[in-house]
Amino acid sequence: MCGIVGVISRNPVNQLIYDALLLLQHRGQDAAGIVTMLGTKCFMHKARGMVRDVFRTRNMRALPGSVGLGQVRYPTAGNAYSEEEAQPFYVNAPYGIVLVHNGNLTNAQALKAELFDVDRRHINTESDTEVLINVLAHELEQVALRSSGGSLPLTPDLVFKAVGAVHKRIKGSYAVIALIAGHGLLAFRDPYGIRPLCFGEGLNNEGQRDVMVASESVALDGTGHTLTRDVAPGEAIFIDLEGHIHARQCAEHPTLNPCIFEYVYLARPDSVMDGVSVYHARLNLGETLAQRVINAMPPTDIDVVIPIPESSRPSAMQLAHRIGKPYREGFVKNRYVGRTFIMPGQGVRKKSVRQKLNAIGMEFKGRNVMLVDDSIVRGTTSKEIVQMAREAGARKVYMASAAPPVRFPNVYGIDMPTKEELIAHGRSVEEIRQYIGADALIYQDVDAMKRVVAALNPKIKTFEASCFDGTYITGDVTAEDFATMQAQRKLQFDEEDSSRSRLALQGEEAPR
Ligand SMILES: O=P(O)(O)OC[C@H]1O[C@H](OP(=O)(O)OP(=O)(O)O)[C@H](O)[C@@H]1O
Ligand SMILES: NC(=O)CC[C@H](N)C(=O)O
Numbered sequence: 001m002c003g004i005v006g007v008i009s010r011n012p013v014n015q016l017i018y019d020a021l022l023l024l025q026h027r028g029q030d031a032a033g034i035v036t037m038l039g040t041k042c043f044m045h046k047a048r049g050m051v052r053d054v055f056r057t058r059n060m061r062a063l064p065g066s067v068g069l070g071q072v073r074y075p076t077a078g079n080a081y082s083e084e085e086a087q088p089f090y091v092n093a094p095y096g097i098v099l100v101h102n103g104n105l106t107n108a109q110a111l112k113a114e115l116f117d118v119d120r121r122h123i124n125t126e127s128d129t130e131v132l133i134n135v136l137a138h139e140l141e142q143v144a145l146r147s148s149g150g151s152l153p154l155t156p157d158l159v160f161k162a163v164g165a166v167h168k169r170i171k172g173s174y175a176v177i178a179l180i181a182g183h184g185l186l187a188f189r190d191p192y193g194i195r196p197l198c199f200g201e202g203l204n205n206e207g208q209r210d211v212m213v214a215s216e217s218v219a220l221d222g223t224g225h226t227l228t229r230d231v232a233p234g235e236a237i238f239i240d241l242e243g244h245i246h247a248r249q250c251a252e253h254p255t256l257n258p259c260i261f262e263y264v265y266l267a268r269p270d271s272v273m274d275g276v277s278v279y280h281a282r283l284n285l286g287e288t289l290a291q292r293v294i295n296a297m298p299p300t301d302i303d304v305v306i307p308i309p310e311s312s313r314p315s316a317m318q319l320a321h322r323i324g325k326p327y328r329e330g331f332v333k334n335r336y337v338g339r340t341f342i343m344p345g346q347g348v349r350k351k352s353v354r355q356k357l358n359a360i361g362m363e364f365k366g367r368n369v370m371l372v373d374d375s376i377v378r379g380t381t382s383k384e385i386v387q388m389a390r391e392a393g394a395r396k397v398y399m400a401s402a403a404p405p406v407r408f409p410n411v412y413g414i415d416m417p418t419k420e421e422l423i424a425h426g427r428s429v430e431e432i433r434q435y436i437g438a439d440a441l442i443y444q445d446v447d448a449m450k451r452v453v454a455a456l457n458p459k460i461k462t463f464e465a466s467c468f469d470g471t472y473i474t475g476d477v478t479a480e481d482f483a484t485m486q487a488q489r490k491l492q493f494d495e496e497d498s499s500r501s502r503l504a505l506q507g508e509e510a511p512r
């Protein structure tokens with residue numbers, strides 16, 4: 001996941017995009033970027049780091065124009081430390097296109113070769129987003145050329161035809177926002193609806209209408225926009241420079257299969273995604289988890305329920321309510337340390353858990369505590385936290401996870417490319433319990449998880465839940481694709497690790 005936003009307005013959009021990116025910061029902490037457009041000229045600033053560090057006043061001043069887009073990046077392809085791979089990406093032909101992407105292409109390497117050999121386009125980074133923008137550029141060029149040799153204006157109809165052709169070539173997950181210079185803002189979502197995308201409208205200070213497209217509704221709410229609806233799977237929305245919204249279904253067989261991990265962990269609880277309140281989904285997960293706890297042990301064995309901040313709070317609260325035990329805040333989160341799961345590299349993640357969370361002794365001393373987390377992925381957080389609870393004087397430390405065991409790699413935009421890194425891969429629940437050092441470990445059930453989230457929107461029949469059930473919803477990820485993606489990520493990790501070690505030897509901090 002990454003956070004993406006695009007705006008068409010009649011007033012400058014630099015501050016509006018900045019504010020929206022801050023609201024999407026939880027979706028990517030590694031790099032941030034904004035492009036604005038004045039006339040047909042694009043202005044770009046992007047760099048590694050969090051939004052507040054990337055944009056200084058001088059950078060904001062250099063982003064004029066009333067149309068623009070932005071991204072916060074959580075890398076799932078290519079190199080986390082490369083500034084070049086920060087988004088937006090730009091190509092100069094046709095028209096001049098800038099693009100931001102949330103998701104992960106599963107056929108990026110094959111497309112890269114095809115773009116070079118057949119379309120005569122060179123890809124200069126390891127980013128799948130650079131592949132995506134080049135496929136879109138090529139297809140736009142083709143539809144423009146086919147319509148009277150490119151002499152006619154680029155109409156929404158032609159843009160939609162190009163998106164239809166893009167859907168046929170690229171595989172995997174993608175929510176995309178692109179600016180076509182001199183024409184407008186294009187947004188589209190993959191035919192499986194894996195990654196989220198929504199749009200809405202608002203009135204600016206002069207009473208004029210803005211249109212905003214974003215990954216999560218929280219970006220619209222927080223900037224004074226009203227959610228119109230989600231972009232449908234396979235659908236494209238084209239907003240022309242007058243602010244008129246054109247929409248068309250561009251995929252042949254679209255189906256809605258939102259990534260269930262968005263509801264578990266990725267999204268902000270105050271967002272509504274594909275008609276489901278993320279907060280409500282987490283309450284429901286806490287409710288069914290409570291039933292699993294009751295089945296596993298008498299609640300009288302538990303003195304207190306303690307969440308592992310931040311994302312597990314709604315589930316832990318509901319669990320406590322359901323089993324009739326007090327909910328207490330036993331860990332304080334340092335608000336200046338980001339989300340550990342989306343940090344690149346296991347070393348930095350591990351160090352960050354202790355920097356981020358600290359125990360309040362009185363909530364643990366002599367008590368049997370039930371710790372609740374939203375998910376256990378690599379086990380980095382739970383192993384440290386169980387130990388911290390013991391150090392704080394807990395008598396028994398039980399652990400419950402609002403998500404089922406994460407046993408399979410993800411190829412659709414969550415950075416867990418290899419099964420070996422997952423604590424639940426090849427281990428029984430009892431073995432995981434021993435590894436994290438808890439006195440009991442209770443997991444959510446896969447079917448119950450799907451059932452209680454789907455209950456909030458009857459239109460959702462299936463989820464992309466591959467990391468829990470091993471079913472890859474696009475159905476076209478071959479063993480070779482897996483191997484290519486894993487090898488490519490491993491190569492990046494090795495390069496990143498060796499550059500970290502080199503810097504450490506020189507007594508310098510590795511870039512973060
Ligand atoms: O088993 P692990 O590999 O440690 O991953 C799972 C943990 O990582 C996430 O927390 P994170 O600190 O990223 O974010 P949060 O503050 O939103 O909970 C998640 O909420 C779990 O606590
Ligand atoms: N998490 C994402 O959406 C990542 C987008 C893209 N695959 C990148 O690595 O930059």
Ligand SMILES: [Mg+2]
Binds near residue numbers: 309310311312373381
């Ligand atoms: Mg957490």
